[in-house]
Amino acid sequence: MSRGRIILSVVVILLGIGVRAWLLREQPVNDEPFPMTLGPEYDPIVATIAAIKPLHEKKHPIQPGDWLEHFPEGGQSYAHYVHAKQHHPLHLDFSKIDVQPLGEFDETQLQLVHRTVEFMGHFFGVPVQELDPLEMGEIPESAQRMRKGERQILTTWILFDILKPRRDPKAIATIALVTGDLWPGDLNWVFGQASLTDRVGVWSLHRNGDPRASQAEFRLCLRRTLKTAVHETGHMLGIPHCAAWECCMNGSRNREESDRQPLEFCHECQAKIWWTCNADPLQRAQSLFDFCQKWGLDKEAEPFRKERDALSLLPGGSKLAR
Ligand SMILES: [Zn+2]
Ligand SMILES: [Zn+2]
Structure with a gap:
């Protein structure tokens, strides 16, 4: 499948302020949730x-x-x-979800990552492994830009150049967490982006508030990070x-x-x-x-x-x- 097709089926594209999902298929609403065709x-x-x-x-x-x-x-x-x-049921082919902290994190932000990993394990009922932090390394000029005085990183560079070559074949999803702002290439910014077909995703803590400001603000950031984590991983499960x-x-x-x-x-x-x-x-x-x-x-x-x-x-x- 070409990269263009993958991007089209990518899960999250933020329209400056919002999140857009593109999935391989969308099914009609079914208020009668259990049609007779489901077997005993x-x-x-x-x-x-x-x-x-x-x-x-x-x-x-x-x-x-x-x-x-x-x-x-x-x-x-x-x-x-x-x-x-x-x-197929996860246990047939895959046995875990990997979370990859990517780039710079301070202690407070790392706490958010640890708790998100813990929550995801409970939420999906499979082992979620927090990988050792990975340096962002040298970012190609084509994979970064400045917007309103802040640097943004290109999501597709993280997905396909950083994550995809490193992903463990046993992981149904490999997800990078970053602290900087993300940019998908055409739109202004995104909370995150994921590829259903390549089982890789990335999302950022950048727009979730300041977890260092207070205990209440930390909990708000945690709540938002958890929501994004399970939403995006849900997309990666189809x-x-x-x-x-x-x-x-x-x-x-x-x-x-x-x-x-x-x-x-x-x-x-x-x-x-x-x-x-x-x-x-x-x-x-x-x-x-x-x-x-x-x-x-x-x-x-x-x-x-x-x-x-x-x-x-x-x-x-x-x-x-x-
Ligand atoms: Zn979504
Ligand atoms: Zn639902």
Whole structure:
């Protein structure tokens, strides 16, 4: 596949202020999430989805300037995801996610990276490895520019010249975290960018606030970094934007829209993780609740607690047979 085609299927392009997703396929919204065509082997996962569905809210009405106003995507149900068969269950071919700190980080920023890696492990239920920091090295002139007095780095240089040659074949996603501003080549700037086809992604802490300013500001930066981390990794697992439910896989065009979206995936998008990564839903909810409590994310902890309580009522627990 040519690089041009890859870029077209790249996940995130920021239109100066927003994030745009381009995926290989977008499925229509399916409010009847379990068509009869899903076989009985899916019964346990269907029952588990039903157990947490009441905890999730339908997508709120679109506000002026929102993602869906500009990009009326259809969304995708769990059943459509399974039928699309874009990805086999993770454990068949891949065994981990790699996170690569790239360039300069101070101690506070490294704390954000450590916690993001920890959170991603709980969220996806697979090992997430934080690789040793990598120097950015000499950046070609064509891969950098100055904008409003600040240097920006070209995302595609990081994706295809830095990450792709180094990626571990066992990693379903290799993600670089940087502290500087990112630029995709044609638009003004981006929060991040990922390639579904090459299993590489990059995102920046640059626009998430100043984690050194205060404890509250650190938590805000952490919350934003976690959201970007799981959203982009979700794309790398083949999950398109969610259009039917309030969900961290919702598209967003600006910081305000992103900040009002939940950290958790809806029941339909979560099921894609359970299926693809072989994640245990109850263990996942418990460990995410524990994480949020440990790091003072009280508001974010509550939905995970509710999911844990609902899942623990399931007969036979939440083990999903394959
Ligand atoms: Zn996206
Ligand atoms: Zn969703």
